[in-house]
Amino acid sequence: MSADRRLAPGSRIGILGGGQLGRMLALDAARLGYACHIFCPEPDAPAALVSAANTVAAYDDEAVLAAFAAAVDVVTYEFENVPAATAAFLAERLPVRPGPKVLSICQNRGREKSFLNGLGIETAPFAVICTRDDLKEALTTIGMPSVLKTMELGYDGKGQRMLNTPDEALAAFDALVGDSGKKLILEGLIDFAFEASVLVARNPEGAVACYPLVENRHANHILKETHVPAPASPQTAVSGEEIARRIAEGLALEGLIGVELFVTQEGRVLVNEMAPRPHNSGHWTQDAAVTSQFEQCVRAVCNLPLGSTVALGPAVMTNLLGDEAHDWLAILSDPKAKLHLYGKAEARAGRKMGHVNRLLD
Numbered sequence: 001m002s003a004d005r006r007l008a009p010g011s012r013i014g015i016l017g018g019g020q021l022g023r024m025l026a027l028d029a030a031r032l033g034y035a036c037h038i039f040c041p042e043p044d045a046p047a048a049l050v051s052a053a054n055t056v057a058a059y060d061d062e063a064v065l066a067a068f069a070a071a072v073d074v075v076t077y078e079f080e081n082v083p084a085a086t087a088a089f090l091a092e093r094l095p096v097r098p099g100p101k102v103l104s105i106c107q108n109r110g111r112e113k114s115f116l117n118g119l120g121i122e123t124a125p126f127a128v129i130c131t132r133d134d135l136k137e138a139l140t141t142i143g144m145p146s147v148l149k150t151m152e153l154g155y156d157g158k159g160q161r162m163l164n165t166p167d168e169a170l171a172a173f174d175a176l177v178g179d180s181g182k183k184l185i186l187e188g189l190i191d192f193a194f195e196a197s198v199l200v201a202r203n204p205e206g207a208v209a210c211y212p213l214v215e216n217r218h219a220n221h222i223l224k225e226t227h228v229p230a231p232a233s234p235q236t237a238v239s240g241e242e243i244a245r246r247i248a249e250g251l252a253l254e255g256l257i258g259v260e261l262f263v264t265q266e267g268r269v270l271v272n273e274m275a276p277r278p279h280n281s282g283h284w285t286q287d288a289a290v291t292s293q294f295e296q297c298v299r300a301v302c303n304l305p306l307g308s309t310v311a312l313g314p315a316v317m318t319n320l321l322g323d324e325a326h327d328w329l330a331i332l333s334d335p336k337a338k339l340h341l342y343g344k345a346e347a348r349a350g351r352k353m354g355h356v357n358r359l360l361d
């Protein structure tokens, strides 16, 4: 590895987005001697509360973005819905990792699936929908049950509807986009045995490190628990990890991504989507892996050697949603629990307030 392309401890990492992922990234970066500078539109963001510097401005404010670019050595994200133009503006001035091309693939479900299929990686069958007629035609090939989703900006089940009947399909079209001209994607419903994910990091020198396959359990479309390792055969685990590795290489990734997967009863592994940043299903790595996903992200974007991804043993990560975070006292009394809270003042229903990692016997 060429030492001159490394960003040594003491360097400044710019982070676009101010949520809990940025907060945990900044904490791990600080432990390695880096200083993080958060750029986000919201004041008092969870990440800003623990970072060396903070800029509160709109993502399209070019004067402020230029000053941010001058104040840091590399830029990464903790949130993928940063405007593509923001990433492109910064990338003209300093390294942005992952690069704007990776961001643009991950921001759009159609581009993402086409990219994956181009690598020979299986996804749900899909069709791009612009009009009600496109939807009627796509239903003749993809059929029902299926899922209609907004092409961009959906998360935690927002911006998507299950379709079981033609009437539901047209109502879902109207509810999701109406006559706004925005695009949708129709996906065939995958009859999965369980949902899973793999985190993978690649540094600019081309080193790749993949974490073990884990199982994700959702409630109301929001991640509730991650189980480590996934209850999968060794072949399935290897094929999930191989897929993540091929994606990292296919993207020429510089950074860390989370790859969400469907595993079928027969052990087939399909990709649902990718996130170009640390992922909620990787929080277990903070207490149950040699290298946390946040440290690994810092290592990847600073072009350092990647850390070991070995799990220390079986573990469960449980998200604390809304009021569940009020149980902090009981959690702190559990000798197996490691509590992580995000410093958010208002515990709205379903809001991610923190999580707990437990190493199992």
Ligand code: AMP
Pocket: 124, 147, 154, 155, 156, 157, 158, 187, 188, 189, 190, 191, 195, 218, 221, 260, 272, 273
């Ligand atoms: P997404 O926003 O694409 O991650 O979807 C949220 C959740 O909806 C996933 O975690 C799955 O539980 C479910 N889901 C989304 N797309 C599909 C699909 N094509 N087949 C089966 N389940 C899906």
